[in-house]
Amino acid sequence: MTPLPQDRPSEDPLRRIGDADRDSAVERLKKAYAEGFVSHEEMDVRLHQALTAENHGDLASALASLPVEESAPASTSTIAAAGGRIKRRGVWRVPRTLKVESAYGRVHLDLSKAVFEHPVVDIELALGTGRAKITVPRDATVDLDGLRTGWKDSRYVPRSSRDGRDGPTIRITGAMGFGRLKVRHARR
Template sequence: MNPATARVSDGDRDRAVELVQQAYADGRLDQEELERRLERALGAGSLRELELVVADLPHHDEVVRLQSVGGGLKRSGDWNVPRRLHIESAYGRVRLDLSRAVIRHPQVDIELHLAYGQATIIVPAGASVDADGVRAEWGRVICKAPGRRRPGELHVQVTGALPYGRLVIRPSRS
């Protein structure tokens, strides 16, 4: 695929807009530059045009990997949630509480691989969750959070595999 001629998808455009907005929130761009870049991103027809809009901005799209064999993995309170989380646990318990976390992205992608054990993901009130990408063989997925994406609210995309594990996703009670 040639970036100079490849057409821009809605997802490509959304990621570029997110990077520009994050750069503005971080103080890297002033209001005028924000508006100029957003206009260029929304009007871009090719991937190359879009790349030029964000080329000098830091990309916060790295994957944070958390792994455990027999112990537990827990994140709660005031923690920075990355754009993408990859979690592997063979036998342990996983608990991700996003309800009071710092989340700078409109969407968080969580890839969960849980052989045995249990995982709990707590999302902030108003957040939506799509867990249709989780493959449960003998395991179980229970999602009590709304599945329909809501404008202006956090959306969490959960994928992965639970051969024998159990996943519970619920909104915060507070």
């Protein structure tokens, strides 16, 4: 959601606003009303202020004393190392997009016990040399179409189509230089 004026204290109160700012303020007021932070009479007054606001100062007064919205969790994370190992295993949250960058090291991502909050996860690889191994959940679908390999082809044996596929879709993209990517499904 777009941050509003009181969420950005450095915002110039005299700077003009557009329709997107007004729409965002109206949505925030609706949410505050539904959660009981604003009475019916106060809602009418604040909506009028938000809809007729011309600058950020006007909009801030319409939204004054409302609870500050929590920001959305990051949907992209980057794991990077020049050399050495990159390793993730056990229970961990997988972001919507995971970027993995390594010039010389090995990469091992074990997603078998990971928590997936998105039905589709993109893993973007930027690897120079070294091997990469990704273990995916048993019921996952893997798409390697967007991966470019330089020296060795990736190795992946898809599970048979008769297995239920209600798990996440994992799209692996990016580029690998001289290493090899091995993708396998978890045994249990």
